[in-house]
Amino acid sequence: MTKSTNNFDxxxxxxxxxxxxxxxxxxxxxxxxxxxxxxxxxxQGSSKRAIGGIRATHSDSAKIRLCLNSINIFSTWKEIYGDDIEWFxxxxxxxxYREEEEKSLKKLLAVQKKFGLNIDWMDKEQFLEVVPDLNHENLVGGTFSPEDGxxxxxxxxxxxxxxxxKMGAIFHxxxxxxxxxxKDGQVKGVKTSKSIYYSNIVINAAGPWAKQIGQLVGIDIQVNPDSHEAAITESVSHFLNPMIVDIRPFPGSSNFYFYQHSTGQIIFCLTPSPNIWGFSTDETSDFLPLIARRMIEVMPRLKNIRVRRTWRGLYPMTPDGNPIVGWSNEVDGFLLSVGTCGxxxxxxxxxxxxxxxxxxxxxxxxxxxxxxxxxxxxxxxGHELLK
Ligand SMILES: Cc1cc2nc3c(=O)[nH]c(=O)nc-3n(C[C@H](O)[C@H](O)[C@H](O)COP(=O)(O)OP(=O)(O)OC[C@H]3O[C@@H](n4cnc5c(N)ncnc54)[C@H](O)[C@@H]3O)c2cc1C
Structure with a gap:
């Protein structure tokens, strides 16, 4: 290719x-x-390992606003562009299940409502109408945000x-x-394993590898790969609509979450504590006994369901749990959109x-x-409380 065909905006x-x-x-x-x-x-990086949860229910106003926009895009995608992306x-x-979580969740409602979230605290009886299969014992209530999915x-x-x-973008x-x-503090392009391409703007969207891309221009980006395992069960008749999130810390884990896919499988994921740092994506299934115990405790009817597959992927983690987005001050034309965590x-x-x-x-x-x-x-x- 000549230099002109290798030129991009x-x-x-x-x-x-x-x-x-x-x-x-x-x-x-x-x-x-x-x-x-x-x-x-x-x-094929972290994306295919995500379990598909989409919420604007965050503790940080920037993430709330970005995700409200994302929900608008996901929920209207099929209507506008024709593809079924399984939005549900x-x-x-x-x-x-404890006063601690009741307090923290209620405290977040102020900022969540301020930025337009449709979310409310529900006491035990109301909450059980939304999720009838929750363990009733010690349940205090919870927040429910019906627009998420x-x-x-x-x-x-x-x-x-x-x-x-279709809009003309080229993928290699x-x-x-x-x-x-x-050159002279300005991005001019990239050299790859196959060729050289020229542009005055380079975006780092390298997920868990964001730090390594930053090192190519001599800047330290505070993103580290944090390993999480997930799993999917056999398919059963539909009984559950929302994603269930339990933020109670428990030895070995800080939270876990699960939902039922429209095709009947339960998909679930655990946040290990302490974090498991590193690039390995070899699944171990080590998390299964712990998460199975926690899930059955919250929803006893899950006890006979069989797990079909586990996998492991990387959260691109930042120290405060929030993404890093913006132009580099050190190198003109270098734009970061990294550190999106879970x-x-x-x-x-x-x-x-x-x-x-x-x-x-x-x-x-x-x-x-x-x-x-x-x-x-x-x-x-800072610290994202619902990461
Ligand atoms: C188990 C699990 C469950 C999750 N569940 C959810 C969820 O329910 N909802 C949610 O929103 N998120 C979830 N996530 C998080 C989500 O997967 C990540 O936040 C997201 O995929 C990050 O996207 P990304 O585009 O930044 O990174 P990636 O998807 O990893 O993309 C980065 C790409 O950069 C490429 N790259 C890096 N360096 C180079 C280089 N030098 N040259 C060429 N290419 C390069 C990589 O090949 C990769 O394809 C989950 C993650 C895991 C592991």
């Missing part, structure tokens, strides 16, 4: 939950976009990929970014639209507030 490193919708929205703005990924197809509006139910990470990432291509798979070319799938479309506005220089006041909160240069002393 924007190069995105990573074709996952973040890179794919970002490519779609930037290409839709009329820019020439190249997405490069080391894996053979779209969503089942809601999220955060359970409280789930979708297929694989189908959604493919939908963004297909429509990005099985190609590893080895170098980012910088919420990259749900944040992807909202972040994609935001990034396209940043590049087109038409951000609004709300965007600026979000960018201030998620700045790469914040002090990371």
């Amino acid at each position: 924007v190069i995105i490193i990573g074709a996952g939950s973040i890179g794919s919708p970002t490519a779609f929205y930037i290409a839709k703005s009329g820019l020439k976009v190249l997405v490069i990924d080391q894996f053979p197809s779209v969503g 509006k089942g809601g999220y139910a955060f359970v409280a 789930s979708a297929s990470p694989l189908l959604a990432t493919h939908a963004f990929y297909n429509h990005a291509q 798979f099985s190609e590893f970014v080895e170098e980012i070319i910088v 919420q990259g799938f749900m944040l992807g479309p909202g972040l994609g639209e935001l990034l396209s506005r940043m590049i087109m220089k038409n951000t609004n006041k709300e965007d600026q507030d979000i960018l201030n909160a998620l700045s790469p240069y914040r002090d990371f002393s």
